[in-house]
Amino acid sequence: MMKYAFFPGCVLEGASQEAYTATTKVAQALGIELVEIPGWTCCGGSHLQDYDKTAALAVNARNIALAEKMGLPVLTVCNTCTLMLREAKHELDNGAKELVNPALQQAGLEYTGTSPVTHFLWMLIKDYGLDKLKKKVKRPLKGMKVAGYYGCHILRPPHIMGFEDHANPHSLEDLIRALGAEPVLFDARLKCCGFHSVFTSKEDTMKATGTINLSALEGGADCTVTPCPLCQMQLDMYQPEGKRAVNANDDIPALHLTQLIGLALGYTAEELGMKRHIVNTGILLAGR
Amino acid sequence: MLKFDILVIGSGGSGMQAALVASSQQGLNVALMSKVFPTRSATCCAQGGTNAVLKNADPTDTIEKHTFDTVKGSDFLGDQDAIEFFCEHMPETIRELDYYGVPFSRLESGTIAQRPFGGQSAPRTCYSSDKVGSVILHTLYEQCLKNGVNVLVEWLLLDLVVENDRVTGVVAMDMKTGEIQPIMAKTVVLATGGAGRMYWLRTTNPFASTGDGMAAALRAGVALKDPEFVQFHPTGLAGTGILMSEACRGEGGYLLNNQGERFMKRYAPEKLELATRDLVSQAIEIEIKEGRGFGEGMQAYVQLDLRHLGREKILERLPQIRDLAITFEGIDPIDQPIPIRPSCHYSMGGIDVTDYRTCGTDLKGLYATGECACLSIHGANRLGGNSTADVVLFGKVAGKAAAEAAKTLDFGSEQKVNELVRQWENSFSSTVARTDGPSVASIRDRLSETMWYNVGVFRKESEMKKATQIIDELIAEYKKCVVGDPSKIYNTAFVQYTELGNLLLVAKAVVMGALNRKESRGSHKREDYMNRDDENFLKHTIISKQGSQYKLSYRPVVVTKYQPVERKY
Amino acid sequence: MRKITFKIQRFDGQESWIQEYTLDHQPGKTILWALIQIKETLDPSLNFTASCRHAICGACAVRVNGQATLACETPLDKMLKRWESDTLILEPLQNFKLIRDLVVDWEPKAERLAELKPWLMPKDEFNKESGCRQSPEDFKKINKNSDCILCGCCASECNKLSGNNSDFLEPFVFTKAQRFVADSRDKNPVERLSAAINHGAWKCQHCQECVTKCPKGLSPAEDISNLRQEAIAKGLVEHSGVRHAKAFLDDIQKTGRLNEGMMAVKTDGLVKSIGNIPFALRLMSKGKLNPAHMFPKPIKEVAEVRAIILAVKESEKARNIANAKRSEAHTNPDIQRPKEAAK
């Protein structure tokens, strides 16, 4: 059985609890064991390093070291967590290890570099296999047009992420197809949703969010799906502001990656926490 | 009408230095014109370094040594008074660049790091990793921003305006609008760079090095000095001519022929691959000529083998070289030898500067500096690291002199410059309207092949006579050539057309100088006159143009301390 | 014969259109080769700029299928493979004023560059006559960012700049600024820092496009991050961005986890956050903002986390490895220039 040290990230404990539920359910259905890393801390969310770079390195070295202690690879479900952890790993592997280990040792930890950091999406494609996933699909999402929205940090910067070509990725589309749905390639699929500047540059952020949703709608999508809970928050929670910023009228539901998979695996919308979304997901599920 | 006290043309290292110095003087109105955005100038290509006797890496280095190395490197054709002046003023110029912010590599002591370079008796080449030209150019641009230097970006010099035996301005095209504009100037500094693109298919030079300033000077009645001296760098990539720096040989790279033989042992038994650029280039061409190269014709090459240096050393010392080989030749030098061939690299000759203390020419108000000029510092062969040095020092000299002179001069009449503008406007309209004739690229490629085969690394009379004839034919054909774009806005086809015209004019001078120099000296290697002939040719070639006729004369070389001796390395 | 089609965005000063050109495929060529081939054999009126043809002059940046890159060093075959197609779309850089076809205007950028005073303000101890002094370690800190060739690739794809360029500058401008802030010879980093903050350093969206697109392996986003840190270190802390970033550290040190519920209050202050009440209510109605969750329980190892942060900072002070490592150029996978070794 596949087994991972699970790094849920803070949002999965808070605003995006539904993603936590969906992740656990999907993992269960697929026979993937997720063991939550005991005592993990926030990764710094791509902001901490601006205030204190060293602290960002230290906490993530610790997060990874905890997983190493479990003898398991790290599994994340958030783009930004993935980036933060992998960035730390990159530095640790390039000389920072010696700097951090004495401190970790005080807590009985050590970073050795044995636990890779992967994302749920990558895991499904590389470790689990889409063919195998296909076989588990109970309710193919026939006729559903899904706009795969990557978000920045699962692709960029490529020298840290590097799972697939940053300019022409297709992991999301492959996955959408495996679930029986139809991927929609829309213009803004690689753009940034603006989440990280929501406080400092609100107007731009809302424009970015609105543009992505509009672009997905114009591409004929029924919903967006994203591998990042932060992007999902942005596309969903701020959708009203986004619409206003680009003068759009229509709503488009934004699903977490694991919710889309969950649907195909036969879970109900209720079970996947879709009631918690701001934008009603009902239209999407009508007739399903 | 635009009017400037001083107009500097060319924003490479030399032009920016000139503009900076000139604009530091109170009350003078200075402009800097360039056909490319300043930081795109050829100066950015320099990788290796810049020479100055700072004594940082070797306290025993002296100005005299730098002087002698340069004189010897020039095969005794350099003017020794100019070279002395050059070597003496380099250290202060480099220190000033440091003060301007050039990020030089450093020694532990905090002083500027210096490395050894070909043909030099001490490590005196100041460097910044492997990008000295780029950082100098960007730093000078920063200084221009700081000092609010007025830059005419993407303006193309078309012609100099001469009236009453002095320069009174220029005609130029504002490329963004296509307007041909008159500009009045009390003094003009030409800093337009080299003309390596006459060897279009085999050169390390960027596309912009088309000898525009040299040609404009010729048309304005100013002579070129020593144009026949063209430096061929031994190691340009076979496919593109992109430079594989001298460091490849410096670090111990081998040159191999198709027998796998280190052929340099037959040409320079002691120095082997580390012999001077002219010697190594000549050896490679002999190998190719005698059938010991790879490939055929323009595509022939020999190999530069770095494999024995080992992965570690290549990664540590030659990372950029490895990058370039992989990107442009698809070859990783760690595993495979690199295909290389000599490529035109530098114009030792250029606009005849008659006073190195001012960079002044015979035409009042006209100054020339940098690669477009010939002072002459580099004589028959330039040493690596001496060009960026020349550029940053003499840019200042020219800028200062031009500013001083401008204070004493008035503007010329508007009539002459307007007249020339009208001529160019007519020429533009009729040229771009033509639809039938040879293309710019076809003439250019024939020029390039002609130059490569007949006035290349090896030269002989019969071939050069042929070249003379072909170039005349090409000049005639050029008049019928099709531009193919009638638009005024950013018409690069027209720009390339004028550049080709300039290359043809300068190429003709190169051939003339070469044909008449019946000796071998430095980069000028005659198969029919294998030796240097100090008795008859220790003199500068001076070529000027009157109408369509070129006139040849000579001027003695200035010898101060160092009597010519045989050059051995 | 395999044919390659190029759909090129043309512009004549007024109108824009897409023009198609077809070339015979040749292996081992670059995008610049294709442009030159088109100009010389098919259409002399196509305009683009290029000079050095080896990635040092910065003249040839264009967009290939929506991605800014240097034409001269981008392998054609690699692009064909990436897009699994024998048709490529070539466009001018975004976020630049267009002049003609693929030619963009750099002059306005020069003005914007000047905003952050990107030139050395040498310390008083130095002078023109004897130059400056700098240790090899300090040189290292400015070496990487001196590689910027002003090609504009980063600016073309910058999400923040595309959104609104009136309160932000091109990523390369920040990179330049950082190069001077980090220069041990410079006496006035604060001036650049406050200018950087005033020109939007806290507004970067962290989208990493600049880092991804830079052909020289530079990381403008990281430079922005460094400018932010330096600004904080120099006391420029009155900014919502600072409060936001600080909240992460505070929360980690307090509980180990982020307290999203309080984020708005911490970042924008209570009064401004009240303006967001409709938003908060929206979230609350869906259970997304749970008042009961406002003050999460700390993880039990929180003291350990604090100790680790402290200890790492101590040893970092002693040895500045991490920072030195961080400032090395990365390999841009689009070009595959192996940068395994330090320059």
Ligand SMILES: Cc1cc2nc3c(=O)[nH]c(=O)nc-3n(C[C@H](O)[C@H](O)[C@H](O)COP(=O)(O)OP(=O)(O)OC[C@H]3O[C@@H](n4cnc5c(N)ncnc54)[C@H](O)[C@@H]3O)c2cc1C
């Ligand atoms: C690949 C390469 C590597 C080199 N390495 C070294 C080295 O390591 N050390 C060394 O010392 N030297 C080196 N050199 C030589 C050196 O870089 C150049 O000789 C020197 O930089 C020339 O500088 P410049 O100021 O004369 O002109 P350039 O830098 O060539 O600038 C010419 C300027 O003139 C402008 N211009 C030209 N024509 C016109 C026109 N018609 N209208 C308006 N503007 C015009 C151009 O736009 C440009 O701004 C190298 C050269 C090359 C090509």
Ligand code: SF4
């Ligand atoms: S990215 Fe956000 S959600 Fe993910 S761990 Fe970091 S702070 Fe928490």
Ligand code: SF4
């Ligand atoms: S897409 Fe959104 S959440 Fe993802 S990285 Fe960009 S800004 Fe952050």
Ligand code: SF4
């Ligand atoms: S990371 Fe910031 S600067 Fe870089 S491209 Fe994105 S928004 Fe622009």
Ligand code: SF4
């Ligand atoms: S930072 Fe990189 S991408 Fe941006 S202009 Fe400089 S070299 Fe180009």
Ligand code: FES
């Ligand atoms: S042509 Fe100079 S960077 Fe591409």
